[in-house]
Amino acid sequence: MKTSFEMQGSARVVPLPDFLARARTLVDTQLDLLLPAESVSPTNIHAAIRWSVFAGGKRFRPALLLAIGETFGAPRDSLMATACALEMIHTYSLVHDDLPSMDDDDLRRGRPTCHVRFGEPSAILAGDALLTLAFKTIAEDEKLTATKRVGLISEIARAAGTPDGMVAGQAYDLEAEARNVAAEELEKIHRLKTGALITAAGRCGAIIADASAAALAAVTDYAGQLGLLFQITDDLLDVTATAEAIGKTPGKDARSRKATYPALHGIEATRKYLASTHAAACEPLSRIDRPTDLLRAIADFILEREA
Numbered sequence: 001m002k003t004s005f006e007m008q009g010s011a012r013v014v015p016l017p018d019f020l021a022r023a024r025t026l027v028d029t030q031l032d033l034l035l036p037a038e039s040v041s042p043t044n045i046h047a048a049i050r051w052s053v054f055a056g057g058k059r060f061r062p063a064l065l066l067a068i069g070e071t072f073g074a075p076r077d078s079l080m081a082t083a084c085a086l087e088m089i090h091t092y093s094l095v096h097d098d099l100p101s102m103d104d105d106d107l108r109r110g111r112p113t114c115h116v117r118f119g120e121p122s123a124i125l126a127g128d129a130l131l132t133l134a135f136k137t138i139a140e141d142e143k144l145t146a147t148k149r150v151g152l153i154s155e156i157a158r159a160a161g162t163p164d165g166m167v168a169g170q171a172y173d174l175e176a177e178a179r180n181v182a183a184e185e186l187e188k189i190h191r192l193k194t195g196a197l198i199t200a201a202g203r204c205g206a207i208i209a210d211a212s213a214a215a216l217a218a219v220t221d222y223a224g225q226l227g228l229l230f231q232i233t234d235d236l237l238d239v240t241a242t243a244e245a246i247g248k249t250p251g252k253d254a255r256s257r258k259a260t261y262p263a264l265h266g267i268e269a270t271r272k273y274l275a276s277t278h279a280a281a282c283e284p285l286s287r288i289d290r291p292t293d294l295l296r297a298i299a300d301f302i303l304e305r306e307a
């Protein structure tokens with residue numbers, strides 16, 4: 001990827017893959033400090049949490065938060081706790097999504113799912129613990145003012161829960177299985193299930209950086225389209241990729257007759273929709289009065305992702 005940018009605290013210009021790798025290392029180091037050790041009781045729950053969190057996810061949501069926060073000048077250490085909290089919530093959603101009562105999957109992030117490895121009760125509790133640890137992490141973040149912590153908790157709670165967040169999207173998605181879904185309904189499901197948390201990642205970065213209301217609105221539009229782009233590529237990869245590449249079972253959407261873009265529109269139309277969603281994600285960047293090379297490179301990266 002040609003696009004490059006300056007990493008905070010360094011004049012060195014680095015390409016996007018290096019930014020993502022660096023963000024991942026920073027987030028993993030911080031998560032390791034924030035999450036209870038496996039030796040802490042109840043050890044089976046903490047082992048299950050760590051099994052799922054440190055299984056090799058892309059850390060896309062925290063990386064997006066860091067990229068937007070740093071674009072608007074926030075010090076990196078003011079961003080780390082919220083970035084990790086988002087990854088905890090994302091991981092909880094994957095653990096619960098894989099449960100027998102939901103998607104019933106046995107492969108995630110390239111290894112047996114949490115309930116396969118630790119049993120269903122421990123997987124449910126590990127997910128519950130990750131969700132609550134996320135809010136504890138922000139509530140106790142001494143790098144932020146109390147007012148900002150409350151604002152971030154409210155923002156993320158709305159994006160993760162109901163009626164306007166990920167849990168609502170998951171409920172609509174389950175309810176829509178094995179029946180015909182119109183294009184608008186599919187978009188609503190995906191805006192909630194996948195888009196809400198990704199949008200929150202962008203908004204939290206801007207909020208921590210004290211970005212202006214106009215900048216926050218542009219970030220909201222950018223991250224919202226990015227969420228859709230992410231979901232459309234996810235749907236395509238389910239059809240085109242191998243289990244080795246995506247670390248989960250491919251072809252599941254079709255087998256469970258899930259509403260997806262390729263199922264509804266076909267692969268060629270989905271690729272065209274992908275291109276127009278990528279353009280829609282980049283458009284709000286012209287309203288941001290800061291260098292946006294990094295944010296554009298992130299949109300390009302999602303468009304082209306193979307995992």
Ligand code: GRG
Binds near residue numbers: 167234
């Ligand atoms: C159970 C409340 C609840 C919600 C589940 C996240 C989710 C909602 C379902 C997962 C199913 C799915 C395939 C969603 C599509 C997009 C998505 C969230 C993919 C997984 O995210 P990645 O690719 O995963 O960022 P990694 O492992 O890289 O973190």
